[in-house]
Amino acid sequence: MTTPLLEVEGLQKHYPVKKGIVLQKQVGAVKAVDGVSFTVNRGETLALVGESGCGKSTTARLVLRLIEPSAGTIRFDGQDVTKVGGGAMRALRRRMQIVFQDPYASLNPRLTVGDAIAEPMAVHGIGNAASRQAKVQELLRLVGLQPFHAERYPHEFSGGQRQRIGIARALSVEPELVVCDEPVSALDVSIQAQVVNLMKDLQARLGLSYLFIAHDLAVVKHMADRIAVMYLGAVMEIGGKQALFAKPRHPYTRALLAAIPHPDPARRGRVTPLGGDVPSPLAVPPGCRFHTRCPFAQERCKLEVPQLRDVGDGQQVACHFSETLPDAGLDYSGGLTDAAARRLALYDAARRKAA
Template identity: 65%
Template structure:
C-alpha cells in the first residue's frame, strides 16, 4: 500500500528560557525521533500519557509548528521545504479537528461564515455556490441548514465539534488530524461523533491521524496504534496484534489500566511505580527504565531501536522476546466503554438523533 504521509526521524525541542536576559537553560524534548507512515483511508492512532508529545506530533505533521529535525513527506514532497505559496495549496489536503469545541470556534462568526471561510481562502466557491456548499457540509455532519445563521454559543459541545469537523472538511482534505476530538464530550455524544468520523471516512476515503488517550475509543476506530512515551514511539502495531499481545511493558500497563464496567471482575494489573521523568532531562538508555519492572543494566545505558517484524509489529524494548506475552489482561475483558458501545448501536439505528447532539 502506497503511503500518503511519511514521517522520518521527526523531532521538536522547545527552548526553556530563564532569568532577566531570558537565556536558554535547557530543551523540552516534546518529540524526539519519531518515524511512521500513513496510507490512504487508514487510521493511525497515537496514544500515551499526557505530555508524551502526541499533540505536538500532530501539529508538526501539519507544519503548524516548525521542527527541530526530521522530515514529513506528503505524497513524496517534503512539506518543510515548501515556500508559502505551495504550502498554502497543500493545506487544502491536510486539516485538523481540535480537542476543545468551545475554544476552537470564533465566537464573532456565524457557523456559515466559519464553514465557508476555507472555501473563500482557497478560491473554491463564492456567493450562492459557497452557501450551497456550506449547507451540504452541515448536512454531512448531521446539522440543519438553519444552523448556518447561528453563533457558536447557541450550540452544545457535540454540535460545536460537528461544526469543527465541517470546517475541516470544507477544503476537501485527504488527511484529517484529530487532536483528541472526542475527549471533551460526554459519553453519549462521544459515541455519535465517533460514528460520524467513521462514516465520513468511509464515504470520502480520508486518512486519519487520531490522537487520543482513550484506548477504548482507539480500539474502536484505529487500524494501527502507535504508543508514545516521553517523545518517542515505543510500540507500533496493527490494532488486533497490539491489543491481544502487547510487547512493550508500557503498552501492557496502559491497556491494563482501562476500566472495566463490572465490579465483580478481578484483574492482575501491572502497576507502574514512580513519576514520568522530565522531558527536559529524559533518562539515558531506555526512557521507560525508571518505571519498568523488567529493566536490566542494558536498559539503563542503551537506547532500544524501534524494530518491526514481518507482520509490521514494531517495539522498542531489549527484552520483549523474553517477556512475551505480557500480562495485559485485555484480550477478553477490554473493549470500548460498554455504555459507549450500546449507545453507538442505538444511534446507528436512529440516525435522526445525531442532528441534536
C-alpha cells in the same frame, strides 16, 4: 504498494530553556517530541495514544506545520512539508485539516456557523459566494445539522453540535488527511459515540485518512486501524489494532492496556500498576526512556536506546527484550470489547435506523 499519504521520520521538537536576562544561555531543552516516526496510509486511521504530556498534540501540530520542527522530515504525498515555501504550503494546507479537542474554543464566537465553514474555501479561493453557500448547506447536512443553522452563532449550539461544525469546517476544502486532536475527549459519552460514528461514516464515504489523537482506548479501539503508543516524546510501539490489543509487545503498552477498567474482579491483584511518575521532558532518562518505571528493566536498558524494530505482524516495538518478556497472561482487550463496543454498536444502529 503506493506511497503512504503521510510519512513522518525522526521528527523532533525541542524547546530551548534559557537562563539569564541579557546574555541568554541555553541551559537545556524540553524534548516535547524526540524522534518520532510513523506513516499513515490512504484511507487509514492511525491513532496516537499516550499519557498527557507525552507529545501527541505537539506531533499533530508539527505535522500540520503549525509549529516548526527542530529536526526530522514530514512527507505528505511525497512532498516534504518542512521544506516547501509559501504558495506550495498553502496548497498543502488545503489537503490537510485539523479538528480540535475543545469545541468551545475552536469556533470564533463572532462568526456565524456558515461563515466559519465557508472561510477555508474563501481562503483558498474555491467557488464564489453562492456556491460556497450551497456547499455549507451540504456540509451541515452531512454532519447531521440543519441548513438554517448556518445563520446561527456558535454559542447557540451544544458541545457535540459544535464539534460537528468543527468537522464540517475541516471537510469544507475536501482534505485528504484530517488530524483529530482528541476530538471527543471533551464530549460526554453518548455524544462521543455520535461523533465517533459520524467520523467513521465520513471516512468511508470520502476516503479520508485520520491521524487520530486520543487517550480513551475504547474510542481508539473503535476508530483506529493502527495504533502508535507514545511515551515521553517517542513512539514505543506501533502496530495493527488487533495485534496490539491482543499481544502488546512493549511493557509500557501493557501497562497502558492493563490500566483499562475491567469488569472481571478475579483480575484484581494480577495487575501491577506502574510505579513512579513520568520523568520530566527536560531530563529524559538515558538509554530506554521508560527504564525508570519499567518492571523488566535491566542494565542494558539504562545504556542503550532501543530502536523501533519489526517483530512480525506489522508490529514495531522499541524494547530490547520484547521477545523475552514474561507473559502476564492478561486479556488486555477484555475490559473494552464487551461494554464499550456494545455501546458504540448500539449508538451506531440507532443512528442508522434514524437515517
